[in-house]
Amino acid sequence: MDIEPFSLERWFARYEHDAEVMLAESGIRSLDADRFDTDVGELGYVIPTNGDPDLRATVAEQYDRSPDEVCCTCGAQEANLLVFLGLVGPEDHAVVVTPTYQSLRSVPEAFGEVTTVDLEPPTWDLDVDAVADAIRPETSLVVLNNPNNPTGRYLPEETVRAVYDLAADADAYLLCDEVYRLLAEDPLPPVASMGEYGVSTSSVTKAYGLAGLRFGWLAGPPEVVDAAWNWKDYTTISPGQFGQHLAAQALADREAILAENRAVAAENRDVTREWVERHDLSWYDPVGVNGFVTVPDGFDSGEQFCARVVEEAGVVLAPGETFGHPDRFRIGFGLPTERLRDGLERVDSVLA
Missing domain, CATH: 3.40.640.10 (Type I PLP-dependent aspartate aminotransferase-like (Major domain))
Structure with missing residues (x-):
């Protein structure tokens, strides 16, 4: 039995450890352990x-x-x-x-x-x-x-x-x-x-x-x-x-946790939507905490764009090639809002 390499995970293995901001994470921001009984x-x-x-x-x-x-x-x-x-x-x-x-x-x-x-x-x-x-x-x-x-x-x-x-x-x-x-x-x-x-x-x-x-x-x-x-x-x-x-x-405690997390997702979606529109990019307004965004002008592919961003700005995005769409990249906006804003500003510096 053969299985192809998991291209997204290989991309993360290459870049995630040394990056400063993870804008390709696909979940909501992590809760602290001290919220729970850990014994x-x-x-x-x-x-x-x-x-x-x-x-x-x-x-x-x-x-x-x-x-x-x-x-x-x-x-x-x-x-x-x-x-x-x-x-x-x-x-x-x-x-x-x-x-x-x-x-x-x-x-x-x-x-x-x-x-x-x-x-x-x-x-x-x-x-x-x-x-x-x-x-x-x-x-x-x-x-x-x-x-x-x-x-x-x-x-x-x-x-x-x-x-x-x-x-x-x-x-x-x-x-x-x-x-x-x-x-x-x-x-x-x-x-x-x-x-x-x-x-x-x-x-x-x-x-x-x-x-x-x-x-x-x-x-x-x-x-x-x-x-x-x-x-x-x-x-x-x-x-x-x-x-x-x-x-x-x-x-x-699911109702309280989910209400908090939906609020974070909604605020961060608004922040990311404004960023996408400001750069004249496009996406389908998403449910969840992932968006699939068109590659900016001046870049030949999602992988070229994402490599440039991580190497120059220390921000990890996910190239669309890992999902079969080289004209796009995936952005994850579930992280804490201030870290999201920091990451987007870093990508701004590359696009500038």
Whole structure:
């Protein structure tokens, strides 16, 4: 089995450590640990290894599912991996809506065959008929990321339900990575609540500001969750005890945390929108904390622009090449507002 290098992570590995401002981070600003009780007691395995039953019940309520239809994981990345391991084999086919976070395409591509369906710029709409045309008799999975990374496009409920119906009619599952869903002011119903073929993955990273916990989950029908748990025995076995301990507290205080984080996202979106417009650039006004911006005049590609910015201004942006769009770059605006302003001013100096 071969898998292509994760180009965004390789870009970060090259530049992030020595940079002064990270304007390519894809989550909301991190919360301080002193907000939580950090005394976890014994640092043993989480038992049962699919997550504490009470915590799974709390998560399951969001999806109109039972606790046994939730599996806790080490971040959404593992949740997605476990779904792919359980549903995509050498004889299977997946349909993936792109652009998207690379692992949502590259991992199933390493296991089986993938057909991509592109969102259409500049509004990044999804042609549902194109998804229908891509589905085959051997299709086992359709993959969405909504709200979308990198574009920030939040596909409307009627579009997502239409895609769900296509998958269900083909006896395939719809997997939706929903890590940004709760940053929306009016979140859509999660895919796992739409029916027996719906699978949702999420975490406390992007919307809660708790990336360091590496705690996530998947919710869906029992056969998918059981297959994921079976594979989890061979990956991380259980989620981390410390991550689960703090994640439970965050979920208990979710309304307050999410209200704070939505306010940060809204203020920072306004700051970034003004910057985009001032430089006569364009983006689709995003939901979440990522924007996919056109490359400024005078630069041949996103990579050329982003390399110049990090080398001259110490600011990391994400080149559009890492998402298949060399005419754009991704900017993350979830960091603390003053640091965002500092980063944008540094990029101003390069553009000047």
